[in-house]
Amino acid sequence: QKSRTRAKAPNTAYSRRHKVSLQGLQHGDSCWAIIEKVQHPLRRFKFWNVVALARKRQDLPKVSDGQRVVQGYLCITNQNIENKHDERLFFRAPDNTSVSQPLELSGTVRQHYEELIADYQERHRDAVQKRRKKGSPDEPLGREPAFSRFITQRTKKDEPKLKDGDLVYATLKRKGMGVEVDFIVPVSVPRVGYRRTIGELLHPDDLSACQDIEHLCPACRTFGWVHPSGKDDSQAAVAYAGRVRFTHACRRPGNGDSGSFSATLSILSTPKPTTTRFYLRPKQGKPRDGLPDSQVNYDADSQILRGRKFYRHHGDQLSEQEYKSPDGRKSDQNRTVHDVQPSGTEFEFTVDFENLAPIELGALLWSLEMEGWHHRIGYAKPLGFGSVIIQVTELEIMNPNSRYQSLVTDGWENVLSSKERWIDEFKTAMAGRYGTEFYKLPNVRDLQALLSDTPPLPVHYPRSTKEPQPEGRNYEWFVGNKRSGRNSGPR
Template identity: 30%
Template sequence: MAFFNPYTFVPAPPRGPRGDALPDGLRDGPPDGHHRWHAGRWTGRIEVTMRVITPLLVMRTDRENPAGHRHLQVATCDDGRVDLAPTQIKGMMRAAFEAATCSRFGVFEHHRPLGYRTAADGTELRPALVRDGLVVLPGPLRAGGVDRPATFPVTAWGETAGGGRTWLLAGFAHGDEIDAVVDAATWSVLGVHQPDNAPAPATGQHVVRGLLHATGPTIRAKRAERLVVTSVVSSGPNTEPLTQRESRTIRGDDAEALVIGLRELIADQRAVHVSARSDEISGRGVPPWEYLGHEPGRTAWSRHLYDVGTGPAPTWVGPDTVLPPTGDRTVTCWTEVRRTRLRPVMISRLTYADPPDRLLDASLHPADRLDQLSAADRVFGWTRGRRKGGPDPQGPEAHRGQLRVTELISPAACDAVEEIAELTLDPLSTPKPSQGRFYLGAGDGGPMGSGVRREGFFDAASQALLGRKVYPHHRELEGVDSDEIRAKRRYRPAVENGQPRPLQDKQNVTLHEWVRPHSEFRFTLRVTNLHPMELGALLWLLDPLRCGRPDRPARHRLGMGRPLGFGAVELTATAVDLCDGEAMSTFLDTLGATVPVKIDPSELAGEFEAGMRGRGFGEVLDVLRAALVGYPKADRGVPTPVRYPRNGTSPIYEWYVQNEKDAVGGDAQVLRRRGRGDRLTENR
């Protein structure tokens, strides 16, 4: 069954070093400022009506249950009107303006490589040790003419009567040096002992020495930790000797680079668990080494993800992971067989080759100086971002922008807010940016190859970002009542015990009301010293028939729930009072004897579109228009749902897991670069 993805991308093509490929007036340069009226620049006001097309979710939290699930109501002011902030309108308009004018990204903070979780395949790994400025790869163990990795599983965890976990290796901790008696036939550890205290091996046994690598009870079925073998002590009588090949030692700059990479990888893994709302590791109310259950977030966190310091902790946790290690300490870790790259645990989160900002053309990076401002920066405002090394101390840190949203009049809540039966939304689970198939295309502008493996994502030499993310309008929700909207839910709920259920947890929310369609907001845009092309772009976006189509007006998107089709609004400029700066000065100098020339909004909007097409940026406007118009109600008479991928009623993530498996045969699904309807299909 085919379905449309809830989001697509407006192309963000290279614009030249200073936006030189764009029409004059949209290229990079300093703003004209607010201190005077400039000749050839337009100043004045634009009155706008914003009509709600699909239910608008401008919400506040009414209450939150112990599981973190929020119940939402429409935000209202003390005067009984819907509480919509001018900054929300400005943000919506800036996003559309950035895309339409091919401006620089206002914010783009992806300066470090993203990560992905590796497969659980221990045969592709070998142990590694970090100590004394060196990276040591212990040589493989050899017995019976066969080489094996220098590591053994050691049974370390038992299960308590209550389903908890108990440490079986009393007296030993992560990082300790131990001797182990191993069975030569089964290649298993029979017992562990303090160094030089192991009994003499019997026939068919060996004694080896190494370091205990313990990560904790991180998954439900885990029973073993790992012993990294550093030497063979002895073999039993009448037993083929066990030997260890020479270790490989990496020194100098190469070793330092590996350790820095490992340190950054650990920092990245820790950062993944910190969100704007909470720290998953330290914020769950119990120590991170505690096993509370098998559900995600309730197992113990892996040892490298937290620091104990001098605080109380079970004996097994051992010392914190400090890189590079101090004193005579040694850090145990893992490296891949086919390439030398360190990882803290066997099933680890690794980073891609390049950070996302290397896949974005330099001309689209956020401005660092006032003379680099693109059209969106000048019109809507700019703040210098803080990259690695700090901002350039020279020049202003910010620009206020040449546009303000004022005189916002919201409808009365008693008229605009509609109470609905309790509606729990399905989680808005999207592929994370590390899911490259949904964010990347080929460097030549085509789609990513269906056979590209996950570890090959984010390669700046052959790939590029698809563009600016937008949520196309869901036309099938126009003109329908609340009951029908509820019935048209395209997201199937999770399944428990064979029965679908709308799970209420911290990943989703429950609605009790929304701003009803046909409600109207009114506001005024006050602009100062806009270039005719900048003003033309603004007026183009405020004409629903021009940036849309005569039979399909454009719908911008505002508020929560945009992937579900909520928050479609129509913006219309109802009155325009603008004049040229020179004409305004003359008007004042002559005390009104000379009437300033008024503007023709349609003419300026047309000049903007013609200028963009004349410079080869017509595809940008075409794709943006397709998103504003929205996905069709039906494809050849058959309704095509708009939703995230899912196989039947199974969890969403299973679709992505299967899609990665399909890449092996070259059949993985990807988003195309053009956004005229990114159609995917279900895997049955």
Template identity: 30%
Template sequence: MQMNKEERFVNPYNFIPFERKCERSKPEINRNDCYTGYFDCKITLLTPLFIPNTSSDTRLVCESDRKEAAKRSEEDGKNVEEEFKGYDFFSYDDWSGEKAIDDLKEAYPPKEPIIPGSELRGTLRSVYEAAFNGCMSSVSSERILSRRSNDVMKPGILMEKKEQGDKVGKKSGWILKPCKKVGITFRQCSGEYENWKEGQEIWFKPRGRGNICDNYEVIEESTYAEPKEGGKERYERAQWKKEKYFKGWLHKGEPIKGKCHESIFYSPDKARENVLSCDVDALKKLKQEYGTSRYNEYKVDPKGTLVYYNRKGEHIYLSPACIGREIFTKSITDLLEKNGGYMPCTGSGDKLCPACQIFGMLENTGKHVSYSYASKVRITDAKLIQPAVDRDKLFDAPLVLPELGEPKPGCVEFYTESPYELTEEKAHSDKYIENREGYWTYDYKDVGKINHVPLEKNQPKLRGRKFYWHSNPDCKSIREKTGEKLSAMKVRIRPMKKNNQPLFCFRVYFEQLNKQQLQQLKWTLDFEDRNCAHKLGRAKPLGFGSVKIQVDALVLREIDFKTGIWREKVQDIKTFFPNPIWNNKNRTNLKLIADWENKPDNVRYPCVKTAKNANADGGDDAAGYEWFAQNKGKMRFPSFMKVLPKVAEDALKDLESGKALDMLDRK
């Protein structure tokens, strides 16, 4: 494969960098600078929009889909019909009790489509946080950071160690026994492999050459963690030892159709390596991440667990797979805390960031004491300005979305900044490319070919807040590309068509905001820029969900102190906010990625183009992972060839080829 420097693409998302520090303060109300009222707003759909009605996930699943599911279930030996999903557009209709349909034509679109206020609220809060230095309120503190390792790991046996002498039997941490490994050709026809347990005791006789054997004997129901020690077993072991068999234990890998080889670990080394408890905890998390379909029998047993391992610095990375995933010791919350304190405002007492002071927060600690702050903003559901005369004209025909396998936070070349130092010589070099340094993860960076240097607690630095670029989706090309067949990763939806005129209206109620907060809220709605638009709903990477919000009116509620009656007074917005909000670096970047009129070309995820699809629109989505694999360079000595450009760079139409992202061609 090779990079095609003449075919640049723009990744569907980029990041708005953090400022130096997330400033928090105690919320205060100044009665002389306090406003209550609402904004009247309208929404124009610049692209098709889809927001799912989750009352039924099979409303757009029909008889032909069920026949296809039955056929696949018979071929694969498992029920795949339950995986099929088909959502209609959001409305107040409850379709949970509807019967299955025979044809998609029977599923009429909703008469009164709705954009829920919760959807608008989430979008607006994200914009406010980025524009006015709020915390990362929606970040998941429980999210595991991991990535597939470049190294072929070594076999070993993990177990709890015990103290010697007077403290015999007392457990005191974990140790690792390095092992050797040999492949075994098991007898598929006998069905014996299915009855073997993880760690099954197997005695084998190696061949003269190679690392595969097919001459073996088994101690039934005996594993490394639970060995059988009866007279019969002792006799069999003694006989096989005389015949020069080796004692080993079976490690069962992933279940793969047609698989005929597995691994046997044998000859544990007398040397011992101490293992940190956090590394063992990481192995347990990795097992959870793999789920039940992979390594379903695998568990961490204190008496003995077969593992693959690799030491890097003070940590030993453990995995059930020879080339597996590394679970990193740092979390997103750790890095947010060490780089400006942008973790959510939970646990910060009564001091809140600017966003939480307006949109509220709730600290759910699970303890008797928690802290919450009520929202000062309420956003209504967006409804049609005019009732639909012909609802079929509002919607496009149902279509099947392609698989959206986007990169995850483990892809540090997109989600973090390079931890390598920028020397003065490099900074003044026209040929210097930031990403040509090497390879790094959340825990370490490579220096030279084999040295892994641990990163500081505040490294690598996160790029910032994730936002999607605008683009023009083509429903026709999506249909041609995905067809009509559903799968676990392909969902059918009914999108709403784009509209050149305002289609929806909603209100944003606010209470006890000062004038600065009120103007910031208004900026969040319309960016104070006619070219800018928001992103709503599903399928944003494909270009869906670009909407423009127009603020029509500002109405303030005032009390008549003589009569005690509340009165509503319409304000002239230009007079009420005579001076626009100045653009700092973050707001400038945010407006670049929100700019509908000057959106970038060829927005898509990384992919590989082959001879078959060279003339097609787009690339081979199924092989998108290959782009990241090739981008890391050589497996043994990786070095990133490309990193995600900065927002201001990505917005340039003529970005230099060294920094721009390029398609991969498979020759």
């Protein structure tokens, strides 16, 4: 493969360095090598470059000045990056005295490694199966890189992901007068799991799951609850049945019969959790500029998750430039949707509820109508699809006394005129509970900002260019953002 770094730095020691052949050698083979230090032309570090490689020491050529002979193990992770040009040799330098004895791996370190590999394999499972139909996933296919070795091997659930002799990268940490293994990973630039769980990152008063059936929030009381720990104590209540059911929404007859269309959508992006400032906020106060990455990550005690995920309302008119794939171009990364309904199409559905207290019914009614703000329903919400306004047009409750005391009436009563009264009861209860006006509650203000008819703003994924890119290269913005803080300094 051609090296982009070489192209940017011609006539340097790096660009002229010798490339050895790996023919006849396999991952994990014990080898002898001649190595020499080379200065990286674009970054301020030196690295050991292998200039000769052999199974036996006597098969190596003569050593030149500035070179040394080492014994090590060959680590081959496949052509897993498009412009990758090197594999790795694991060796111990004679002057390396940081660890004099083998280190034990704790059960926790092993477990985290197994979980990491299993996660890698699960994320790429469908893509690997698709590649197997065309060729080996361990080899590049056209411009598509190969998959890393650890993704395609030992994929069965009962297979251990870590065996004696495996080559891994380890991070060490101080322990008393010595060191211990903090974690191990399969590649030099890995995805590493954080120690704090999602539950530990949630704001305890806003987002944590209810723990006790005697202290359920309005949402759990209305839609149902299951004990988060899954406890099997036969004497304790571990679930609460929901009291609300939704039917399918059906298009109203004669409404939206014409105007539906098909569209090949732009490539949808994926979450970028490593851009931690998108997902975290301080426990106290507002986010601050200039903090180093070490203080804004998922293991930092001062940080919590910002909140629930929302797709902002894009406005009444969507821009085809933003949601359509250029020239209708199709790929294995985008989707084509059919029978998309035009703006203004109306649907009907029914919400069945039972045994709701007046305040709970008011909460349900407000949550449905939500001041005329927009619910976000269905597919392609990041591109602006699925903005829906819900109106309660009928409201009926069954009066048990009327039903069972009369042979004439069925007990159903139209109570639409009481809708606003129940909504007001809910608002009054919330204002009294939290000590502020309903519309000044932080979560209500957030909903209004996200889902109301705000001024038409350009809502799209972060990108490095003003106009959308046909290839959907949204990752370039995130790469550039990371590089701007390469040394984890203030940003």
